[in-house]
Amino acid sequence: DVKVTQSSRYLVKRTGEKVFLECVQDMDHENMFWYRQDPGLGLRLIYFSYDVKMKEKGDIPEGYSVSREKKERFSLILESASTNQTSMYLCASSSTPGTVGYEQYFGPGTRLTVT
């Protein structure tokens, strides 16, 4: 089974702190994604990566950056946390479209609270 793990289930940070959320997948997937989920807004894509050191902005990249130094690991960075970044953060991975089983697989999520 595909396994996607996230570094923390719950995180509380203060406004202005730099926050690192890490995600690791064990299926050798090329693509990795970071979403945030808020009530009534569904899943919104922050960034995704289709290869090591490659990244592409999603729908709401402002206030975030990402890093992918190794294929299995994709980090989301909040440069200066703000209260409006309080949310559930979900990481996902997938293989390349056109291959069997390219659906996205999700980690358990990190519920971040910024105070």
Add this chain to the structure above:
Amino acid sequence: AQSVAQPEDQVNVAEGNPLTVKCTYSVSGNPYLFWYVQYPNRGLQFLLKYITGDNLVKGSYGFEAEFNKSQTSFHLKKPSALVSDSALYFCATNAGNNRKLIWGLGTSLGVNP
């Protein structure tokens, strides 16, 4: 523009009754369609997908979905609902070789004992 609509925010059914969660899509080209389920405070779990072939797709936990090209729909169904099916359900799509998925806003399913 590609989009997914889940017209119902909330669906409630009685345990043992059939359930349907609706999804319609708008894509250019042939769609890939997916259903996911999210239990409280958990990540999303993949349920089933339609890529090509048989319009009736069977997935995990007794769920199935019917692809209808003329109505651009991909409704999720289960013949007999369980209380444990109560969760948030998401429909998603893309087309062609797009790595990103387009997501619906989700439908909250409540199954009453």
